[in-house]
Amino acid sequence: MKIIKANSYLPVSGEPFSLPLPLKLELYYSNILLCVYIISEDGTVDFTYNVNTDIPILTPVHRKLKIEDIYFLIRSRIFPDNPYIAPAELMRLGLSKYEPYDILLRTHGILQNDCYWLRPGDEDIDYTGAMEYYLDFYRLTPEQRAEKYRFKDTGTAEEYKPEAFEGIESFLGM
Numbered sequence: 001m002k003i004i005k006a007n008s009y010l011p012v013s014g015e016p017f018s019l020p021l022p023l024k025l026e027l028y029y030s031n032i033l034l035c036v037y038i039i040s041e042d043g044t045v046d047f048t049y050n051v052n053t054d055i056p057i058l059t060p061v062h063r064k065l066k067i068e069d070i071y072f073l074i075r076s077r078i079f080p081d082n083p084y085i086a087p088a089e090l091m092r093l094g095l096s097k098y099e100p101y102d103i104l105l106r107t108h109g110i111l112q113n114d115c116y117w118l119r120p121g122d123e124d125i126d127y128t129g130a131m132e133y134y135l136d137f138y139r140l141t142p143e144q145r146a147e148k149y150r151f152k153d154t155g156t157a158e159e160y161k162p163e164a165f166e167g168i169e170s171f172l173g174m
Contacts, residue, residue: 012072012080013072013075014069014075017074017101018099021043023121024038025070025121026119027057027117029053029115029116030115031126032055034049034053034116035049035059036048037065044067045070047059059073074118077107077110086098089103106137108125108130110131133149
């Protein structure tokens with residue numbers, strides 16, 4: 001009997017996309033701060049990481065990071081831009097096009113298979129709050145989200161108007 005072993009992975013692009021520079025991002029595992037990335041206006045990346053944990057950091061620590069590492073990190077923490085997944089997820093998030101940083105702001109880079117997440121440095125939220133915000137895109141209607149986050153808005157007021165979410169109920173079969 002022969003056994004075939006295979007590894008599969010989704011390729012992740014390190015291609016540039018729009019980022020508001022300068023930018024500070026913090027990488028967490030649950031509520032444990034793993035790394036702080038500071039990206040300057042010229043794209044230079046500085047970082048410091050937590051040496052008091054053995055949890056793997058998602059970027060190299062043995063070399064100077066490049067902006068491409070940050071592009072890769074963000075893209076690896078959001079859903080892929082493909083015709084099978086992206087349209088439904090963009091509709092759910094109230095976005096009209098695939099912009100990795102905008103997706104990150106709504107999902108915090110939370111994926112279903114681990115406890116890693118990213119927090120912009122100017123945001124005051126913990127893992128529980130980030131997870132709740134992420135799950136609300138799956139549990140609440142657009143109107144309920146708009147009401148819940150009216151005073152905690154991280155985007156613009158236009159993004160939370162009901163018109164921004166037109167069509168999601170029919171897509172979800174509501």
